[in-house]
Amino acid sequence: MNTKDLAYFTCLVEIKNFSKVAEHFKVQQPTITTAIKRLEKEFSTTLFIRDRKHNTLEITTSGQQLFKRSQIILNELTLAQKEIDRINREQLVLGLPPIIENHYFSKICQELADAQILNRLTTVEAGSVSLTKAIHEGTIDLSLLGSITPIKDDDLIASEIERQPFCIYVSNKHPLAKYNQIRFKDLVNENFVFFKQNFIHNQAFTQLSQQNNFHPKIIFKSNDINMLMKLINRNLGIGFFTRIVNTDAYDIKKLTLLDANAPQFITSLVYRRHQFLTPSQIQLINVLKNNL
Amino acid sequence: MNTKDLAYFTCLVEIKNFSKVAEHFKVQQPTITTAIKRLEKEFSTTLFIRDRKHNTLEITTSGQQLFKRSQIILNELTLAQKEIDRINREQLVLGLPPIIENHYFSKICQELADAQILNRLTTVEAGSVSLTKAIHEGTIDLSLLGSITPIKDDDLIASEIERQPFCIYVSNKHPLAKYNQIRFKDLVNENFVFFKQNFIHNQAFTQLSQQNNFHPKIIFKSNDINMLMKLINRNLGIGFFTRIVNTDAYDIKKLTLLDANAPQFITSLVYRRHQFLTPSQIQLINVLKNNL
DNA sequence: ATTAATTATAAAATAAATTTATAGTTATCA
DNA sequence: TGATAACTATAAATTTATTTTATAATTAAT
Numbered sequence: 001m002n003t004k005d006l007a008y009f010t011c012l013v014e015i016k017n018f019s020k021v022a023e024h025f026k027v028q029q030p031t032i033t034t035a036i037k038r039l040e041k042e043f044s045t046t047l048f049i050r051d052r053k054h055n056t057l058e059i060t061t062s063g064q065q066l067f068k069r070s071q072i073i074l075n076e077l078t079l080a081q082k083e084i085d086r087i088n089r090e091q092l093v094l095g096l097p098p099i100i101e102n103h104y105f106s107k108i109c110q111e112l113a114d115a116q117i118l119n120r121l122t123t124v125e126a127g128s129v130s131l132t133k134a135i136h137e138g139t140i141d142l143s144l145l146g147s148i149t150p151i152k153d154d155d156l157i158a159s160e161i162e163r164q165p166f167c168i169y170v171s172n173k174h175p176l177a178k179y180n181q182i183r184f185k186d187l188v189n190e191n192f193v194f195f196k197q198n199f200i201h202n203q204a205f206t207q208l209s210q211q212n213n214f215h216p217k218i219i220f221k222s223n224d225i226n227m228l229m230k231l232i233n234r235n236l237g238i239g240f241f242t243r244i245v246n247t248d249a250y251d252i253k254k255l256t257l258l259d260a261n262a263p264q265f266i267t268s269l270v271y272r273r274h275q276f277l278t279p280s281q282i283q284l285i286n287v288l289k290n291n292l
Numbered sequence: 293m294n295t296k297d298l299a300y301f302t303c304l305v306e307i308k309n310f311s312k313v314a315e316h317f318k319v320q321q322p323t324i325t326t327a328i329k330r331l332e333k334e335f336s337t338t339l340f341i342r343d344r345k346h347n348t349l350e351i352t353t354s355g356q357q358l359f360k361r362s363q364i365i366l367n368e369l370t371l372a373q374k375e376i377d378r379i380n381r382e383q384l385v386l387g388l389p390p391i392i393e394n395h396y397f398s399k400i401c402q403e404l405a406d407a408q409i410l411n412r413l414t415t416v417e418a419g420s421v422s423l424t425k426a427i428h429e430g431t432i433d434l435s436l437l438g439s440i441t442p443i444k445d446d447d448l449i450a451s452e453i454e455r456q457p458f459c460i461y462v463s464n465k466h467p468l469a470k471y472n473q474i475r476f477k478d479l480v481n482e483n484f485v486f487f488k489q490n491f492i493h494n495q496a497f498t499q500l501s502q503q504n505n506f507h508p509k510i511i512f513k514s515n516d517i518n519m520l521m522k523l524i525n526r527n528l529g530i531g532f533f534t535r536i537v538n539t540d541a542y543d544i545k546k547l548t549l550l551d552a553n554a555p556q557f558i559t560s561l562v563y564r565r566h567q568f569l570t571p572s573q574i575q576l577i578n579v580l581k582n583n584l
Numbered sequence: 585a586t587t588a589a590t591t592a593t594a595a596a597a598t599a600a601a602t603t604t605a606t607a608g609t610t611a612t613c614a
Numbered sequence: 615t616g617a618t619a620a621c622t623a624t625a626a627a628t629t630t631a632t633t634t635t636a637t638a639a640t641t642a643a644t
Contacts, residue, residue, distance in 0.1 A: 001295045001369065002632085018591060028634055033592060035632085045376050050591075062376045065568040069372035072566060073365050077293065080361035084337050084354045154446040154565075273446075274364060276357040294601085310622060320603055325623060327601085342622075 006070040082138035095131035095143025103244040148263040161267040167254040169239035193237040196221040204263040298362040374430035387423035387435025395536040440555040459546040461531035477504040485529040488513040496555040
């Protein structure tokens with residue numbers, strides 16, 4: 001059975017017009033007609049009901065079922081191609097959310113260099129949401145991800161690296177700096193500086209806000225953590241970040257949250273379940289697991 | 293790309309001999325050579341290292357990766373064929389472990405008849421283990437299953453129907469019949485009659501035995517629940533079954549187990565995640581869910 | 585009624601896969 | 615060492631599969 005036929009078929013299911021499908025694949029229209037007939041013969045079934053009275057193309061139940069399987073098959077093929085391409089290029093592509101990169105990556109560069117991995121390693125910096133998508137699509141093979149609940153995905157293998165609480169970051173000039181711990185509800189009158197787009201931080205922040213029934217006031221948003229830290233340093237606002245954010249360069253204090261149900265920032269190492277791991281990928285995974 | 297090539301390829305990975313693969317598919321040997329070359333060209337990679345020095349056929353990393361994807365693809369194809377076959381025969385095949393069948397099935401026969409389903413329904417009676425395998429392989433589409441832990445399987449959708457405790461079944465002539473509740477450890481000197489092969493009951497029984505540090509004495513084993521009930525009825529032994537086993541025809545009492553961690557018999561309704569449900573399958577699922 | 589849009593069919597052409605025949609490589613064994 | 619067996623590769627011929635071309639048929643729209 002030719003997978004080209006499945007491609008024609010899924011396309012026809014989607015756009016429901018033989019001629020347009022032919023156009024899409026740059027073939028003549030009878031090609032599609034015969035391809036569908038071939039599939040119908042192969043599976044001994046009717047895939048479409050050609051109702052020209054009402055000018056509709058109805059998909060049969062068998063057709064729906066084959067559609068599901070075809071999508072999986074075509075996806076497996078593109079995954080295989082992408083995976084093999086990277087194997088041949090001896091490319092190691094690692095997804096890294098910026099916050100995780102800042103905290104962990106410098107730590108293990110030496111180990112990566114020692115293991116002869118660093119020179120072949122390309123990192124892709126992006127948010128955890130788009131990195132998850134990229135792994136699914138086969139654009140990258142391996143990623144560190146941040147999340148506030150353990151990563152559960154049928155198609156992925158995720159192993160937890162570490163859990164860190166979220167903390168409140170205040171200038172040492174701020175009245176709160178005399179405390180070491182604080183409850184989120186005590187921050188009701190504070191001004192926050194916060195991430196513009198970071199999905200995980202937003203999730204955690206929203207969760208705590210809801211648990212405490214108030215909307216914290218955010219006076220400035222940026223995607224740049226250093227910019228935010230500078231603002232906190234000048235005591236223009238306070239911050240809410242996972243504990244792994246580094247304060248060495250600033251006169252800033254981290255306060256622990258006392259809230260019982262406070263979310264945690266979970267760092268996980270993730271790859272596709274059906275990815276055959278190359279020796280260098282295994283090496284990379286081991287370096288990451290052993291040094292983080 | 294022809295899926296036949298993937299079949300040749302996976303077979304070659306497994307038996308590592310071009311001629312034998314050709315024999316297996318009843319084609320000539322050059323067919324396999326050219327098929328593999330085709331795949332290598334298609335994916336722009338080397339799949340095998342033909343080491344004739346050592347008379348071995350080594351699979352490359354790309355080959356390993358393609359092997360994983362090929363297996364999934366070929367499996368999807370056979371699943372599709374089986375699913376479509378049943379759709380065309382308008383066949384509704386339901387897997388039923390005998391114990392569940394005895395308890396639930398008679399209850400809902402009327403509803404199934406009313407919904408015009410009963411006449412098209414074929415039941416497959418087998419243990420939960422082989423029914424799970426049958427669903428995976430596409431031999432059946434839908435099954436009730438018994439288990440003592442919730443069913444978690446990436447490829448399946450399982451919805452819990454009911455949880456029932458396991459009970460101790462004793463003759464009303466038995467000294468224990470004066471109690472309503474009992475701890476498992478108090479049964480250390482009792483004689484049990486038990487299932488020969490029932491995996492779920494064996495699991496539960498073993499678990500309780502281990503928790504209580506003794507090996508219960510089993511004096512007779514059978515796969516026939518009625519036979520076992522007759523023996524209990526005659527006070528030749530006591531039984532350990534899920535509470536759903538019916539005692540109406542016997543002079544038998546069910547005792548509740550007081551053990552805190554006593555296992556439970558979970559009845560679930562299960563089907564493949566990527567199964568496109570036909571209208572009559574949805575009907576059947578609804579009847580089962582609403583009436584159990 | 586004419587036209588446009590659509591899908592189907594048949595024959596021809598092209599492309600792809602398989603077989604046949606044979607060559608080359610290596611291991612085995614007398 | 616040379617003959618043989620087991621295995622894989624290559625090339626040409628054959629067969630099979632797919633696509634195109636040309637055209638017919640159906641229906642909706644104007």
